[in-house]
Amino acid sequence: MTILVTGGAGFIGANFVLDWVQAEGTPVVNLDLLTYAGNLRNLASLDGDPRHIFVRGDIGDFDRVLGLLQEHRPQAIVHFAAESHVDRSIHGPEDFIKTNIVGSFRLLEAARAYWGDLPQGERDNFRFLHVSTDEVYGSLGPYEPAFHESSPYAPNSPYSASKAASDHLVRAYFHTYGLPVVTTNCSNNYGPYQFPEKLIPLMILNAISGKPLPVYGDGLNVRDWLYVGDHCSAIRRVLAAGRPGETYNIGGYSEKINLDVVKTLCALLDELHPQSPRTPHAELISFVDDRPGHDRRYAIDARKVEDELSWRPAETFESGMRQTVQWYLDNRPWIEDVTSGEYRKWIDENYSQRMAAS
Numbered sequence: 001m002t003i004l005v006t007g008g009a010g011f012i013g014a015n016f017v018l019d020w021v022q023a024e025g026t027p028v029v030n031l032d033l034l035t036y037a038g039n040l041r042n043l044a045s046l047d048g049d050p051r052h053i054f055v056r057g058d059i060g061d062f063d064r065v066l067g068l069l070q071e072h073r074p075q076a077i078v079h080f081a082a083e084s085h086v087d088r089s090i091h092g093p094e095d096f097i098k099t100n101i102v103g104s105f106r107l108l109e110a111a112r113a114y115w116g117d118l119p120q121g122e123r124d125n126f127r128f129l130h131v132s133t134d135e136v137y138g139s140l141g142p143y144e145p146a147f148h149e150s151s152p153y154a155p156n157s158p159y160s161a162s163k164a165a166s167d168h169l170v171r172a173y174f175h176t177y178g179l180p181v182v183t184t185n186c187s188n189n190y191g192p193y194q195f196p197e198k199l200i201p202l203m204i205l206n207a208i209s210g211k212p213l214p215v216y217g218d219g220l221n222v223r224d225w226l227y228v229g230d231h232c233s234a235i236r237r238v239l240a241a242g243r244p245g246e247t248y249n250i251g252g253y254s255e256k257i258n259l260d261v262v263k264t265l266c267a268l269l270d271e272l273h274p275q276s277p278r279t280p281h282a283e284l285i286s287f288v289d290d291r292p293g294h295d296r297r298y299a300i301d302a303r304k305v306e307d308e309l310s311w312r313p314a315e316t317f318e319s320g321m322r323q324t325v326q327w328y329l330d331n332r333p334w335i336e337d338v339t340s341g342e343y344r345k346w347i348d349e350n351y352s353q354r355m356a357a358s
């Protein structure tokens with residue numbers, strides 16, 4: 001079974017490609033534009049492996065995508081490619097509209113054209129798996145029940161609005177054209193190869209360099225955290241046994257306030273990296289201006305994927321965080337590679353005014 005993965009050079013996509021080749025061993029065509037977030041170093045262990053076919057290209061290029069589908073005849077498309085960072089969507093929403101909405105639409109069109117020409121048996125087995133986020137459901141109060149698959153959509157950032165739009169398009173292609181789609185809505189991932197614009201890798205990198213740890217607002221926002229390897233196993237499970245037209249919420253049963261996440265990282269670094277310029281690392285915590293429109297709380301009710309598909313995360317927050325911190329400590333060349341020019345520009349744009357104001 002060949003599959004086509006979009007965005008397979010990014011954080012979750014690369015973890016998924018590595019996981020797929022190891023677990024399933026069948027070919028992966030990896031279509032990725034290599035934006036600032038895409039990095040072929042993530043896939044270096046597959047260099048020379050004929051099961052990984054990398055293609056640099058845009059999901060919004062209908063002819064290119066259709067050509068790839070006709071050439072490689074995948075049995076599934078797993079769609080990760082997106083602009084994924086909320087703060088960037090606040091600074092500049094346009095790329096989010098282009099990739100997450102228009103790009104997903106063109107990809108769906110190419111998938112529909114390819115699928116429509118397949119022989120009946122292959123048509124029935126084909127799947128379009130859309131990887132989405134819990135952010136489409138908006139923000140929860142402290143005592144509200146966790147998001148479930150029929151929670152109303154209420155996206156609050158340009159990022160989550162663009163993902164919500166793509167979820168709706170995916171749903172419409174099932175209802176209107178019968179394209180066999182499944183959607184997963186997952187909580188915050190962390191683990192190896194995450195670009196250090198996101199909370200956990202940013203805090204690890206700043207902490208080991210003795211830089212301030214910029215906690216937005218009062219630091220009491222809540223996220224549910226899932227180790228990326230567990231997200232990959234959930235996607236494989238949904239691809240194998242999820243019902244077409246359904247959505248599945250994926251979560252880590254691990255709600256944490258941001259401040260506790262940062263303190264956990266600091267304590268792990270005190271233990272694993274006592275030679276940092278400033279310890280205890282928690283002394284670096286610094287409260288900065290909040291993210292505009294910052295969602296207060298996300299929580300995932302993952303009982304559907306557990307009951308129907310027998311999936312549960314293998315890692316706890318504690319075991320996943322320890323592995324993650326160790327991975328960043330062991331992979332300095334990767335960090336140096338991703339924190340060059342463009343990265344420094346972003347850090348300056350996002351944090352300099354916040355720091356000055358607080």
Ligand code: NAD
Pocket residue numbers: 006007008009010011012013031032033034035036037038039057058059060079080081082083084085099103131132133134163185186187188189190195
């Ligand atoms: P990422 O930003 O690390 O990677 C995105 C990848 O998509 C990059 O490799 C980039 O080059 C590629 N890409 C961007 N635009 C493209 C285009 N037009 N054509 C082809 N490739 C393009 O993102 P991530 O954190 O790995 O997230 C992957 C997916 O999972 C996204 O759809 C995101 O919404 C979703 N998701 C992420 C999380 C999380 O915590 N990171 C949680 C739930 C869902």
Ligand code: DAU
Pocket residue numbers: 084085086087132133134135186187188189197198199200202214215216217221222223258291298
């Ligand atoms: O919930 C799933 C989503 O999780 C995914 O769809 C997104 O692609 C992914 O980026 C992530 O979104 P968040 O906005 O929750 O992740 P981020 O790592 O940017 O922030 C996590 C929390 O930490 C959030 O409450 C904001 C806060 N934060 C973030 C950064 C970067 C800080 O306090 N300081 C920071 O410097």
